[in-house]
Amino acid sequence: MVIFPDSGEKYLSTELFTKKAPQTEEESQLKFYNALKRKKVPFEPLSSKKVTFYACGPTAHEATNLSHCRRFIVADLIHRTLAAKGYNVEFLMNFTDLDDNTIAGAENKALSVADFTAPYMQAFTNDMEALGMKQPITMPKASDYVERMIKISHDLIHKGYAYELHGSIYFDISKFSEYGKLSKVDLDKIRSGQSVDLEEYDKHSPLDFTLMKRSTLSELKQGIFFQTDFGNMRPGWHIECAAMTLSHLGDTMDIHTASRNLIFPHHENENAIAKALTGKPLANHWLHSELLLVDGKMMSAENSNIITLQDVRAEGFSNRVVRFFLLRHHYRKPIEFSFAKLTAARTSLRRLDEFCKKLLCLAPGNPHPEVAAYLTPLENTFSSAMDDDMNISKALGSLFDFIKKVNPILAQGQLDADQKKYILESLEKLNALINIMVLEECPLNPEIDGLIKQREEARKSKDWQNADAVRLKLEEKGIIVTDTATGPVWCLSGGTCEACGAEKCAKK
RNA sequence: GGCGGCAUAGCCAAGUGGCUAAGGCAGUGGUCUGCAAAACCAUUAUUCCCCAGUUCAACUCUGGGUGCCGCCUCCA
Numbered sequence: 001m002v003i004f005p006d007s008g009e010k011y012l013s014t015e016l017f018t019k020k021a022p023q024t025e026e027e028s029q030l031k032f033y034n035a036l037k038r039k040k041v042p043f044e045p046l047s048s049k050k051v052t053f054y055a056c057g058p059t060a061h062e063a064t065n066l067s068h069c070r071r072f073i074v075a076d077l078i079h080r081t082l083a084a085k086g087y088n089v090e091f092l093m094n095f096t097d098l099d100d101n102t103i104a105g106a107e108n109k110a111l112s113v114a115d116f117t118a119p120y121m122q123a124f125t126n127d128m129e130a131l132g133m134k135q136p137i138t139m140p141k142a143s144d145y146v147e148r149m150i151k152i153s154h155d156l157i158h159k160g161y162a163y164e165l166h167g168s169i170y171f172d173i174s175k176f177s178e179y180g181k182l183s184k185v186d187l188d189k190i191r192s193g194q195s196v197d198l199e200e201y202d203k204h205s206p207l208d209f210t211l212m213k214r215s216t217l218s219e220l221k222q223g224i225f226f227q228t229d230f231g232n233m234r235p236g237w238h239i240e241c242a243a244m245t246l247s248h249l250g251d252t253m254d255i256h257t258a259s260r261n262l263i264f265p266h267h268e269n270e271n272a273i274a275k276a277l278t279g280k281p282l283a284n285h286w287l288h289s290e291l292l293l294v295d296g297k298m299m300s301a302e303n304s305n306i307i308t309l310q311d312v313r314a315e316g317f318s319n320r321v322v323r324f325f326l327l328r329h330h331y332r333k334p335i336e337f338s339f340a341k342l343t344a345a346r347t348s349l350r351r352l353d354e355f356c357k358k359l360l361c362l363a364p365g366n367p368h369p370e371v372a373a374y375l376t377p378l379e380n381t382f383s384s385a386m387d388d389d390m391n392i393s394k395a396l397g398s399l400f401d402f403i404k405k406v407n408p409i410l411a412q413g414q415l416d417a418d419q420k421k422y423i424l425e426s427l428e429k430l431n432a433l434i435n436i437m438v439l440e441e442c443p444l445n446p447e448i449d450g451l452i453k454q455r456e457e458a459r460k461s462k463d464w465q466n467a468d469a470v471r472l473k474l475e476e477k478g479i480i481v482t483d484t485a486t487g488p489v490w491c492l493s494g495g496t497c498e499a500c501g502a503e504k505c506a507k508k
Numbered sequence: 509g510g511c512g513g514c515a516u517a518g519c520c521a522a523g524u525g526g527c528u529a530a531g532g533c534a535g536u537g538g539u540c541u542g543c544a545a546a547a548c549c550a551u552u553a554u555u556c557c558c559c560a561g562u563u564c565a566a567c568u569c570u571g572g573g574u575g576c577c578g579c580c581u582c583c584a
Contacts, residue, residue, distance in 0.1 A: 038512090059584055067584090100582070185580065189510040209581060237582065260513085265581050290513085291578070301583060328532085329521080334514075334577065341520070344533040348520095351532080354547065385522090393522050397531035404531085407548065464542055471544090482545055 030085055030387045032255075033332060035263065035286035036182060040389050043285065045254045051087040052249040053079065054283070056241060056258035056266070057094040057139065060117035061101040063308045064127040066322070066337060067292045067299040071259045073323060074289035074331040076133040077390055078257060080433045083134070084386075093136045094244050095121050098143040099237050103224055113143070113224060127309055130319040132435045140248065142240040146226050149235045149243045152277060153211045153228070161276040166202045167214030167231045173207050176272050182286065183264035209269050210236040238269035245282065246274060256283035260290055261298065290334045292326075299337065307337065315339060321346045324436050328396055332389075349436070355403045356437050358410045359424065364417040368409050371419050375426055378402040382430050392434075399430065448479055452488055455481065 030043040045051045055075040058068050075093065082089045096102070097117040106116035125139070153169045156162035161175050173179045173187075180187055187207060212233040215225035225232035235243075245253055251274070258267070267286065274282035291298045294305040312322055325345035329335045381398035385391040406423070409415060415423070424439060431437045455470040474481055481488050 056584090062584090096584080099584085101584075183579080184511060186510065189580085203581095207581070213582095237584085259584095261578060262584080263512090264579055266584085269581085293577075296576070298578070332513085333521090336520090341533085344520070347534090348532050351547090358547090391522075393520095393531075397522060400531050404549095411548065459542080462542075468543075480545090482547085483541075483543095 030081070031389050032285055032287055033389050034284075035288055038184075041285075045087065046252065046284070049086075049088055051082050051089050051255065052253040053082065053089055053091045053255045054241075054245050054249060054253055054257070055091070055093045055136075056262060057096065058120075058124055059096040059099060059101050060120040060124070061105040062120065062301075063310060064124055065299060065306050065308045066312065066326070067259075067306075068124075069127075069131060069309060069322060070292045070326045070335065071289055072128060072133060073131060073326045074287075075257055076131075076435075077327065077331065077392070077433070078255065078287060079134050080435065081386055081390055084429075084433050090249065091134070091136045092245065092248050093139055094241065095124075095139055095141045096237065096240060097121065097141045098146070098224075098235065098240070103219060103222075103234075107218065107222065112222075131309075131323050132319070134435075138248070140244045142235070142244065145240065145243040145247060146235055148247055149212065149239045150226060150228050150233075152239060152243055152246075152273065156211065156273070156276055159276065162211055163204065164230045165204070168202070168210055168233065169212040169228075169230065170203050170208040171211050171269065171272060171276075172204065173209070173272065174205060176276050178275065179272055180268065182271055183268045185264055185268070209238060209265060211239045211273070212236065238266055239273055241266075242270045242273040242277075242282070245270075246278070251278040251280040251282075253283045255285045255287060257287040257289070260288040263288060287331075289331045293334050293336045294338075296336070312342065317342055317346065320436065321349055324349045327434060327436065328392060330391065330393055351400070351403065352437060355407065355410075356427070356439060359406075359420065359427075360439070362410060362413060362415060362420060364415060364420055365413045367416040367419055368414040371406065371409060371415065371423070374402055374405045375423060379426055379429075386433055395430075396434075448474065448477065451477075452481060456488060459483075 031040045032043050033039065034041050055072065058064070072093070075091075079089055079091050095117070098113060102113055102117050106113045109116060121139075121141070129135075153162060156171065157164065157169065160172075162169055162171050164170075212228065212230075213236055215232045215234050219225055219234060220232060224234055226234060245256075256267070263286075271282045274280075293299065294303070294307065297303045297305060299305055299307065309319075309322065313319075321342065325342050326335065328345065328348075378398050378401070382395045385394035385398065388394075427437060428439055431439060451470055451474050455467050455474070458464075458467040458470065471481055
């Protein structure tokens with residue numbers, strides 16, 4: 001408590017007291033849960049306009065599965081949340097194209113590693129686009145950064161953080177006092193050697209991790225080796241991410257993200273490499289998405305419960321449904337996958353789609369007196385929910401709440417042109433964050449348009465035979481017409497509309 | 509064994525020290541409808557895993573249980 005000599009009048013009228021309040025009210029503060037601090041903290045980027053952001057990408061040896069999709073959709077949500085805040089986002093996502101898996105895969109198929117990984121990377125890029133992801137600025141491949149990795153390894157040896165033994169280079173965690181800070185592992189209580197065959201590794205301590213691995217005989221035969229002062233080697237996993245982010249995003253990036261199971265050892269090791277090298281933390285904010293579970297277990301090859309994006313498509317689910325299903329759960333909560341749940345998401349998405357479709361088709365009429373009173377809470381709740389560690393459930397709740405209130409208004413055709421415009425603009429703003437709604441009218445080709453009109457005329461004169469004949473004709477052209485209170489609505493019978501992304505009709 | 513996370517209706521899921529515990533799916537009842545298919549509206553938790561404690565008041569805070577998930581050095 002401060003008591004001013006003049007009762008505070010002079011001070012209370014200064015900028016200090018008058019200017020601040022409206023500013024902070026208008027723009028609520030973006031908060032993220034930071035793994036380093038174990039709590040939600042206000043997001044403070046290093047630069048006020050630019051944000052550097054990295055997501056651990058896929059290993060190019062398998063088809064995209066739903067577990068990958070979740071990770072990357074969360075990364076996309078972070079990307080969009082930052083972009084909506086006006087930041088210029090430098091988003092980097094890598095390909096791990098040189099590791100145990102890709103080498104083994106290439107050997108199995110008698111291909112070079114590059115030939116083996118290329119189709120997987122291409123397929124992955126296509127899948128990400130299909131899922132509505134905003135493009136990263138670049139997707140570096142680990143194999144392009146080996147020189148940098150060798151340099152980092154050498155530098156770490158010179159600095160005393162790493163050592164060479166029998167042709168491999170290891171990071172000496174006993175030299176790095178901060179080791180374990182990110183993942184909060186207690187090194188004294190760790191069960192080392194439980195899941196790794198210690199006989200395979202010549203390390204001073206079982207806790208040390210590999211920076212560069214001595215190339216095996218088979219790798220040497222395949223040409224998978226790089227010359228270093230200590231012999232022919234190839235990089236280990238942890239140094240790859242470190243080398244790529246240091247090359248593109250500088251010593252410290254704003255946000256590093258991946259799924260939770262990567263905190264230890266991967267992120268701990270990545271950070272140890274970078275901090276030992278530069279003296280600075282690799283990232284200021286560490287965000288981790290939770291796992292995707294099938295029957296209560298993490299989706300993984302080990303649990304043999306992998307469901308690929310292709311599997312889900314084969315069951316007739318569109319990319320938009322997959323996106324909606326993965327997106328509508330909070331990123332720090334595990335998702336239990338099942339086709340029944342995916343179906344529930346599809347039905348829910350249909351309600352949203354139906355609303356958008358009706359709104360777009362609505363012929364403007366008289367103004368509705370209360371619609372603005374519904375729009376403001378939607379905008380406020382949605383954006384403050386998203387600012388609060390991306391509380392998507394609350395945000396979507398406010399959207400569905402809005403739909404519930406506005407549906408009866410649409411049924412009565414009670415919106416004027418301005419109101420319709422405001423609502424659409426508002427929805428577009430929300431959609432910039434979630435990219436779920438279809439807010440563009442699908443252009444009808446004149447022939448189809450003519451047939452729909454022809455059928456309406458037949459129906460008006462109760463010529464049911466003719467009306468049904470035209471409907472059949474339309475169906476042959478892949479168009480399914482449904483009659484609603486406000487007129488016919490049409491959609492494509494197969495696949496997804498390329499023009500607007502509308503779902504295929506569910507015919508049961 | 510160590511560390512971390514989670515527990516709210518049949519299912520998914522927000523949320524708060526006291527105001528009607530959001531929203532979605534499924535169910536039930538209704539409206540609309542030539543047919544078809546939807547859609548739309550209404551309704552569904554005296555209660556928030558269990559046991560203690562703090563408090564005038566707890567689902568929300570504290571302590572102790574129980575259950576589930578992840579990680580503990582190379583599957584990412």
